[in-house]
Amino acid sequence: MKSISMSGSLRENVGKKDAKKVRVDGGVPCALYGGKEQILFSIEEKSLRKAIFTPEIYLVNLTIEGKNYNAVVKDVQYHPVSDNIIHVDFLQVLDEKPITLSLPIVIEGSSPGVLKGGKLVKKFRKLKVKGLAKHMPEKIFINISNLEILDAIKVSDMKIDNLQFLDLPNAYIISVASTRAAVEENTVPGKK
Numbered sequence: 001m002k003s004i005s006m007s008g009s010l011r012e013n014v015g016k017k018d019a020k021k022v023r024v025d026g027g028v029p030c031a032l033y034g035g036k037e038q039i040l041f042s043i044e045e046k047s048l049r050k051a052i053f054t055p056e057i058y059l060v061n062l063t064i065e066g067k068n069y070n071a072v073v074k075d076v077q078y079h080p081v082s083d084n085i086i087h088v089d090f091l092q093v094l095d096e097k098p099i100t101l102s103l104p105i106v107i108e109g110s111s112p113g114v115l116k117g118g119k120l121v122k123k124f125r126k127l128k129v130k131g132l133a134k135h136m137p138e139k140i141f142i143n144i145s146n147l148e149i150l151d152a153i154k155v156s157d158m159k160i161d162n163l164q165f166l167d168l169p170n171a172y173i174i175s176v177a178s179t180r181a182a183v184e185e186n187t188v189p190g191k192k
Contacts (some may be wrong), residue, residue, distance in 0.1 A: 003137050004051050007063040008041040012042075028085050032062065032071055034092035039064060045085055052076055052085065055104045056139060060090065070133070072099060093133045099138060100166065102126040105173065109145035113176035118149040122174045127155070128166040135162035147176045 008030060011018060019029045027042040041064050051058045051073055062069045071090035079086050093099060104126050114120050127140055137160070142153060152175035155167045 001059045001070050001138055002056060003061055004060040004064070005061040006047050007052070008043040008044055010065050011040045011042055014040055020119050020173070023084075028088055030088045030090060031093055032064070032069060032090045034097070035069075035094065036067070039069075043088070047084055048088060049169055050090070056134075057101055057103060059093065059133065062090065071100065072133075095132070095134070098130050099134055099136070100128060100130045102128050103137065106139045106141050107144055107174065109143045111144045113147050113149040113151060114144075116149060117158040117179055117181040118176040119179050120144070121177050122173075123171065123175070124167070124173050127158070127161070127173070129163045130166055131163040142174060144174060144176075147174070149176050149178050151176055166170065 011022065011029065022029050022042045026044055026046075028045050028048055030041050030043055032039040034039065051060060055103070057072070060073065062070045062071055069090075070093040072093060073088060074091040075089040076085060077087040078084065091099060105122075105124060107120075107122070111120060129136070129140075140158070140160070142158075144153070147153070152172045154169065155165050155171050155173060156169035158165050158173070
């Protein structure tokens with residue numbers, strides 16, 4: 001997993017007025033939980049953008065008042081009108097404690113069903129997995145080289161060592177749907 005470093009400062013007061021003052025000063029109120037105690041701090045909005053506005057999953061090395069923490073972004077709240085970041089929750093990553101992440105999917109290969117006129121239907125952009133941070137890949141690669149028309153790959157077909165998939169096992173991730181062009185090609189007399 002890729003990592004990124006950020007530094008924050010502890011928040012002295014907690015509440016709406018303090019959070020509003022932090023935002024006016026160009027910061028974002030944040031919370032770090034999952035460890036021994038919850039830590040409330042703030043980070044500059046500019047430094048958060050690289051970790052949030054990307055499809056990549058980052059392990060964040062947080063430095064707060066001289067202490068280092070490894071964490072992942074768990075939840076982000078946006079302003080309803082301006083789409084500015086107004087709050088971020090971080091989950092502390094511990095070596096012995098499993099975490100749950102939604103990892104992006106990357107499709108590899110060419111499907112024979114698509115080459116014959118079928119349509120590739122992608123139902124998921126990310127898959128939810130659970131495991132230790134040291135076993136987490138950056139992305140989940142799915143090879144579609146064997147997919148013919150009406151074939152599909154389900155969540156239950158996915159196997160990665162030391163990871164558990166949390167989406168519904170019977171849910172289709174990728175399928176090749178039949179199209180009118182593919183049906184017409186198969187019904188032309190004399191073609192096999």
